[in-house]
């Protein structure tokens with residue numbers, strides 16, 4: 001039975017309205033919610049929020065919402081098929097028109113109004129960078145109200161870079177730079193650099209003056225990016241990060257995602273690095 005809005009653990013019914021190959025084993029799922037209650041719940045989600053997506057009969061898992069608020073009704077999620085992941089394998093086996101469940105929107109979001117007027121450095125690693133797409137789009141849609149936008153984007157190899165068809169429009173926007181790096185660069189790939197994202201970051205060397213960084217990716221990457229940012233003169237308060245919680249309920253009830261006193265699902269997933277720096281070890 002679909003959610004009538006009274007039970008936060010019950011998903012809203014959706015159907016798969018689009019499936020796009022984003023990268024190796026990573027697909028963009030476009031979901032159309034099927035009833036008014038679900039559409040109302042997702043009417044004004046924000047960049048950074050997440051939702052649980054379920055393949056009926058297989059399970060549900062949390063994913064950052066990667067669609068752009070206010071641009072159409074379809075909800076989008078970039079989903080990586082994990083070799084042993086029951087839910088992601090089941091989702092990847094679905095076809096257009098198949099039913100799915102969506103539970104959310106959940107968690108907090110990036111403070112897009114607070115960071116207006118600042119230079120923004122967006123740092124994304126692999127599939128973990130997916131929630132940054134609505135951040136980038138929000139800035140590009142309101143370009144004059146933000147300072148410079150520097151996008152640092154990384155993956156293990158070029159076939160794992162996501163949203164590649166959007167790079168040209170990102171690059172073409174005034175005061176916007178895109179820098180790519182991969183761990184292993186094939187000889188014929190000339191679009192970016194080879195090496196770790198921390199090396200790229202230190203080479204690009206953004207100024208901390210009136211700037212904010214937003215980092216999404218695996219916890220180990222967030223940790224080392226923060227060390228590089230410190231070297232460049234950024235304070236922990238200038239760093240926004242998202243954490244990947246080990247989540248079950250997503251609504252602050254089960255305790256599975258706690259990190260010290262923090263529940264990633266309701267206090268996050270977006271944090272100032274200063275809130276979580278001392279708690280990161282359990283994630284590394």
Ligand code: FES
Nearest residue numbers: 248250254255265
């Ligand atoms: S996932 Fe259950 S409390 Fe956060």
